[in-house]
Amino acid sequence: MRPELAPVAGVRLAATAAGIRAAGRDDLTVLELAPGSRTAAVFTTNRLRAAPVLVAEEHLAAAAPRLLVINTGSANAATGAAGMETARAVCAAAAEGFGLAPEQVLPFSTGVIGEPLRLEPFAAGLPRCRDGLAADAAAWWRAADAIRTTDTRPKAASRTVELDGEPVHVTGFAKGSGMIHPNMATMLAFVATDAAVADGPLRDLLREAADGSFNRISVDGDTSTNDALTLTATGAAGAAPLESAADPRLPALREAVAAVCRDLALAIVRDGEGATRLLTVRVEGAADAAEAARVADSVARSPLVKTALFAGDPNWGRILAAAGTALTGEVDWGRVDLHLGATRVVRGGVVAPDYTEAAGEAAMAPEEVTATLSLGRGEAADWMWTCDLTHEYVTINAEYRS
């Protein structure tokens, strides 16, 4: 069921079938941001960074963005100097059409790596986008739909909070299904609020929200060349700007931004390529934060854990073995417990005395399951969201280009 989306004052959107991808399918999307908008962004940690990522970073350093231009069909990655020229030319064309400087345009691309991005479709598509700009919920949904690649459904989320008694909206949309792993995946996400937020607090809001959402999901352990997440504050709701981290209104806005990002990240992992189930991997009692993160990551990316999840198989040995891969030094397994949902499966490193296979199967039956692994080594905790590894994942990725 689609959530209700609240339009964000100061943002207009449009999408069109520009012929970059398959004929007749929306593949070019723009977000126009009102004058005065502030935008923060985070990009992929993959060292093969696509041309649009490099250009977006340059432009972000030079000016406050007024236009986001997103295409599917080609990632414009591993395209060298020609790809950089194309990304710049896209920005120049968009700037001319929308009456902006090229630095005020950020480009985003997603699709096959290594194929050239043709410029011609933008020449026809950008004017159509300009003429079709709209601010309503339908425009947000159309944009969410247009940026999909292997996603089976559009992903968007919204929250409304009151700052000083005035409603402020946070709405975003995202794409991502495969090549998904922390620190951005083959994922694009655009979030906007009509609150007014200064650059410093805006960057903090974005970092915190990403850390609790997009940096917690794994579909296949691969990170991508094009990932990007932006957070725009238009200020168009009219409330006084949030200038400092001490602003008492910040917690409410932070929670709204975090909630929208969480919704979008969960939507991505639930729609992971071929996914049928969601597993939350919680690690508690780790020696330190790095160990907690390492163990959660190892369990979340284990193909054996993910195929057992597909089967609804309470194969707890695979979870312990995946944790063992990520641990170092001496481990006292006698202190290790594991729960699947509320069912205690492992106590003291061995199968719990009251555990039955039937109870384990019941615990694994829901579409969404939490595995809680307590290591008994310290106080650190972490978590990851992952999906199952299915026949459909293989089908999609063995046939993606054909």
Added chain:
Amino acid sequence: MRPELAPVAGVRLAATAAGIRAAGRDDLTVLELAPGSRTAAVFTTNRLRAAPVLVAEEHLAAAAPRLLVINTGSANAATGAAGMETARAVCAAAAEGFGLAPEQVLPFSTGVIGEPLRLEPFAAGLPRCRDGLAADAAAWWRAADAIRTTDTRPKAASRTVELDGEPVHVTGFAKGSGMIHPNMATMLAFVATDAAVADGPLRDLLREAADGSFNRISVDGDTSTNDALTLTATGAAGAAPLESAADPRLPALREAVAAVCRDLALAIVRDGEGATRLLTVRVEGAADAAEAARVADSVARSPLVKTALFAGDPNWGRILAAAGTALTGEVDWGRVDLHLGATRVVRGGVVAPDYTEAAGEAAMAPEEVTATLSLGRGEAADWMWTCDLTHEYVTINAEYRS
């Protein structure tokens, strides 16, 4: 086609259906080693180490092994103190039956993690093994067959070299199909030679051979709780002992041991769960050895690379993206080349000017393909062997326990 196996003087083997696993299937194997044999071993780096691994390490430190006892059906891992008792009891029972001290027996187990290993089948099976000991090639094949779990075929290899004009044999067998990743996987391998080798050079031979074979293969990125590789030198061929690393006969023996281990490792990855194709990932021109290893590992474990391999899809962008995940700092992609087989696909970070999709498809058509990635960052090189990720992998691992 099965390779010819040369029996190793000083080694006798037997296997029997002891009822540990399914009725009627060999699941208990012993290797009896002649007095005076020296044995070196390496074990899993997973911190969830199975009881037999812990007991084998203890025993190896206490005495020269005379008997290896291997069961399938249960890994005796994550079984706590009871599992340790069982592993010790297996050694005690075998020691009594074969007239040895318990410390002269090394236990090995493979199968499901977390289920108890029952002792009763050993009581009946071990005497049958003792009575059935044989030294011929058929006995080696029966042992290779008996230690299989999800392996679709037995894996054994052999080399004969001349030391001082006398033939010396190196023969080994292995099991492993899933949960395969460097530093031992859910893999057992037993190699023996009738050369006489002192402990120090024997350990070096083993380490070098493992580094060029079992530590280079990845099926699914998961490491296991029970992996072990042993190398026994019985000395029964009668040649003078190799006592030092400077012995001029050592290179020939080293190459034979390495070749047997390489054959076994390649047999494992070719028989990876559901595998239909083998990919050799060569990384050249890395900044240092650690970077070369990291990049090779990242490409070899990427599900997107492995599904493209399944499809025979020359999807080179996924290889570059997997490399980009593992690199750090500034990367000059203009220096990066990629070959699939002899076909140059990428030159200077972008698709090579003379490359055609048809040439790429032809390069990917063979069952065994080499991808050579030149980073242009330095002189370090490394490689990994991996297999494709297929529907059958998902089927096997979603149904393993049912």
